[in-house]
Amino acid sequence: MNMNEIKALVEKLIRENKVMFFGKSYCPHCRNAKGLLTSKGIHFKTFEIDLENNGQQVQEYLLQKTGQRTVPNIFINKEHVGGNSDLIAANGSGKLDKMLNNRSEL
Numbered sequence: 001m002n003m004n005e006i007k008a009l010v011e012k013l014i015r016e017n018k019v020m021f022f023g024k025s026y027c028p029h030c031r032n033a034k035g036l037l038t039s040k041g042i043h044f045k046t047f048e049i050d051l052e053n054n055g056q057q058v059q060e061y062l063l064q065k066t067g068q069r070t071v072p073n074i075f076i077n078k079e080h081v082g083g084n085s086d087l088i089a090a091n092g093s094g095k096l097d098k099m100l101n102n103r104s105e106l
Helices: 003-016 028-039 055-066 084-093 095-100
Strands: 019-023 045-048 073-076 079-082
Touching: 003 019, 003 045, 003 055, 019 028, 019 055, 028 084, 045 055, 055 079, 073 095, 079 084, 079 095, 084 095
Parallel strands: 019 045
Antiparallel strands: 019 073, 073 079
């Protein structure tokens, strides 16, 4: 896939999923963040970068889009949340619940 196709794929995933989770299957930070989302009963779509043929290209595009090189790379209602520590902080401050209640399920 060329970079325009990668961009279109990533933007479509972000647009079509209330919570979009880009991660790697073996990453402990990803497992922790998924656990937090699951414990709150939050449905999320996952793109496992290490398991997809175009995963490296997706990670390169996410770096361009967000400035974040690491995973997880999480979006809620099309807004970039950040990674695991950002998700934990948003949960602790109540921001996560506000973001999730900002719009109805797609």
